[in-house]
Amino acid sequence: MKDINIEVIKPKIKLALTDLGTHIDSRVEDAINNAIFEETQSIAKDVLQTMLDNYRIARSENIPVCQDTGSVVFLLELGEELCFKNSLINLLHECVSEVWKEHQYRDSIVKDPVFHRNITKNNSPAIIHTELVKGDDTTIYIALKGGGAENMSALKMLNPSDGREGIKKFIIDTVLLASGNACPPIIIGVGVGGNFEQVAYLSKKALFRELQSTNSDKEWAAFEQEILTDVNELGIGPQGLGGKTTALAVHIETAPCHIASLPVAVNLQCHAHRITKIVLQDSDYDYFVM
Amino acid sequence: MDKVLLTGTIYTARDQAHKRIVEFIETGKELPFRLKDAAIFYAGPTPAKPNSVCGAIGPTTSSRMDRYTPILLDNGVKVLIGKGERSKEVRSSILKHNALYLVAVGGAAALLSKCIISCEVVCWEDLGTEAIHRLEVKDFPCYVSVI
Known part of the structure; x- marks a missing residue:
């Protein structure tokens, strides 16, 4: 002891x-720096640049x-x-x-x-x-x-037969409903499995993973990438004003669960990570x- | 979508302040500031540090104010500043009153604080950050939301 x-x-x-x-997490800054070059719409570029300028001012002038x-x-x-x-x-x-x-x-x-x-x-x-x-x-x-991104988070007890497509649909629906409210580009923390309270905890824990790190299991890592690609095709964009950069990462954490259950929780995180x-x-x- | 830079007077009001404004309107009490032609910013700043005009400030989610917004628009409010989408009812009320909904960038509060020239609490100090603040802003960046 x-x-x-x-x-x-x-x-x-x-x-x-x-x-x-x-x-903010410096990896967010790196990711947004890269995203600016991917965006074609001027408003999306402008919003991302505003975010970068803000991080710099906050850091150098000690302002939240x-x-x-x-x-x-x-x-x-x-x-x-x-x-x-x-x-x-x-x-x-x-x-x-x-x-x-x-x-x-x-x-x-x-x-x-x-x-x-x-x-x-x-x-x-x-x-x-x-x-x-x-x-x-x-x-x-x-x-x-x-509070803004936390408010747009959601939990659902799916049927086991809903499977991977059901999980993906629930995540996409949650992001669509959140739209600009969650201050995109967002980070999507997902919990799958466990039970009602454990799945919520897993989704929070997923946000604490190093940004853009992948799930240690290959199948889940591929699923994270697939969902990220789909989310970024929704067109929500920075601050919900349109564009390609809706999310910077999807992190999924899993746990074993009951034969009757497929719990899923989605905890959204704003770009101010x-x-x-x-x-x-x-x-x-x-x-x-x- | 257009970007605009606001210069002039705006008032902060978020959840609790909206509730109180509507209580005042419904009971016929006189408000401590004029709603006619006012611009309302859904925001609650951090406290100002010594030697600074205003703390960090930025938009909160507008849809939480949706249930109160048509009443404010009926009473003359002309500009709403926040983030995220509005309800169908709010959108039609904005059109009816020829008002404007502007989106400001969330999570850009250090940058936006630089556009505040003055900041004072108008009323309801008991609400803390949710008190109504009168802000003088210069070149405050927003985007005109398409209704």
């Missing part, structure tokens, strides 16, 4: 959260990339052999509230979803998922997730942007 003093990792988490507000600095999602892969001296969960909430205050990020969380929609004034609570993994390594994935991870390894706390 290895002890981790969480106070030591607090500055790392705060720095990661601070940077996420003003920095998007006014929606999001709800904070933590995905923790906790080594079973670790022992945290204090509450890691409390620390994460504390980091969010401190960073939001210190950097004037937007308070976007309301206390009660219906009867008291009053903002909590420190953007907490964060949304925290935990998974136990073997060994004594721990990875903390962090995302600032905007703000994710990072912190790896705690052998008492050495590495921090890097994914």
